[in-house]
Amino acid sequence: MVNTATSLAAFARGKLASLDAQSLRRQLVESHRDDALWITRNGKRLLSFSCNDYLNFTQHPEIIEASIAATRRWGVGSGGSRLVTGNHPLFSALEAKLAALKGCEASCVFGSGYLANIGIIPAIVGKSDLLLVDELAHACIWAGAALSGARVIRFNHNCVAHAADLLARHRHDHQHALIVTDHVFSMDGDLAPVASLMDLASQHGAWLMTDDAHGLGVVKSDTNHVPLQMGTLSKAIGAYGGYLCASQPVIELMRNRARSFVYSTGLPPGTVAAAITALDLIEREPDYAALPLARARQFTRALGLPEAESPIVPLVLGEAETALMASHILSEAGFLVTAIRPPTVPSGTSRLRFTFTARHPEAEVDRLAALIKSRILSATAEHPLS
Numbered sequence: 001m002v003n004t005a006t007s008l009a010a011f012a013r014g015k016l017a018s019l020d021a022q023s024l025r026r027q028l029v030e031s032h033r034d035d036a037l038w039i040t041r042n043g044k045r046l047l048s049f050s051c052n053d054y055l056n057f058t059q060h061p062e063i064i065e066a067s068i069a070a071t072r073r074w075g076v077g078s079g080g081s082r083l084v085t086g087n088h089p090l091f092s093a094l095e096a097k098l099a100a101l102k103g104c105e106a107s108c109v110f111g112s113g114y115l116a117n118i119g120i121i122p123a124i125v126g127k128s129d130l131l132l133v134d135e136l137a138h139a140c141i142w143a144g145a146a147l148s149g150a151r152v153i154r155f156n157h158n159c160v161a162h163a164a165d166l167l168a169r170h171r172h173d174h175q176h177a178l179i180v181t182d183h184v185f186s187m188d189g190d191l192a193p194v195a196s197l198m199d200l201a202s203q204h205g206a207w208l209m210t211d212d213a214h215g216l217g218v219v220k221s222d223t224n225h226v227p228l229q230m231g232t233l234s235k236a237i238g239a240y241g242g243y244l245c246a247s248q249p250v251i252e253l254m255r256n257r258a259r260s261f262v263y264s265t266g267l268p269p270g271t272v273a274a275a276i277t278a279l280d281l282i283e284r285e286p287d288y289a290a291l292p293l294a295r296a297r298q299f300t301r302a303l304g305l306p307e308a309e310s311p312i313v314p315l316v317l318g319e320a321e322t323a324l325m326a327s328h329i330l331s332e333a334g335f336l337v338t339a340i341r342p343p344t345v346p347s348g349t350s351r352l353r354f355t356f357t358a359r360h361p362e363a364e365v366d367r368l369a370a371l372i373k374s375r376i377l378s379a380t381a382e383h384p385l386s
């Protein structure tokens, strides 16, 4: 008899050793985010430039109070799928707000952004359909694409001409066609050419879906009447959950056919209440919501980088090891900036990814930029990072 437990552990160890050899092994580090800005790790306090908490709402007193009040009133969990008994009264308030914000008839809230994408895409396209996806789209868009069974073709990043060429060649072989792109690219911080993609879609009888995970609340955008506007409540909103804003019939279809909606438990009341309060705050304080982008632009100006289009700024360094070394240098100086490596980004484009938040002190942004100039950008072949 073969000891399968032993062979399984050996299999896992082999896989991990190969990740180690490529500097691609990842580790969980316990992180104390006490104030949504500073993080204590391994006893060391670091100013974080690696959180997606752009408005520092994870620790906002008013949002916390709203969440606690909803938990007291409605309980910690929703108790079931929303189609069975999990549809507590806070969902309709949140969905109305999201739909109004995006200029759509209706919206539908999922358990997370990941769950939204793997539910929405297969509910729209299937075996006889064509799916065009930007090559840098988020991992969960690819997961949704694979689940759909559609013919999936990637187009060059933000290249409308390439997408046009693919549609011209392949559109007629398929019943429906869907173009999917991040609105704000999660690892590059640049924006999709949404208006041009909308024109392209209408020329070819295709539909467009945008993923605004990193834009909601912090990047002003004309929604351009995109018929499928997806996003998450886990970034600037500071809570958790995903959503789709669309026409009434499309949303009704999701409630019936998106498997991650039908077969997964509704979000907890406290989480939904937090998201509602966060959206209220953004509406009430637009100047505050503009701060993350202002800080990102302060940083790109200081370093002579292309002007930031969102609160995300990449500094591409190349090899995974180089990015790890650079991250270590910043950490020694009190900054938390995680190195982003394959498979999150294409190989050879390992990078530091900086995210700016409303409450980052301007002086610290300057200090960070100066340090990068003197210690990281000054590295050369003869004097590599060390």
Ligand SMILES: *Cc1c(COP(=O)(O)O)cnc(C)c1O
Residues within 6 Å of the ligand: 112, 113, 114, 115, 117, 138, 140, 182, 186, 211, 213, 214, 232, 233, 234, 240, 241, 242
């Ligand atoms: C983070 C992210 C998601 C996933 O959202 P979660 O709510 O964290 O599951 C989806 N798409 C993009 C572009 C993202 O950056």
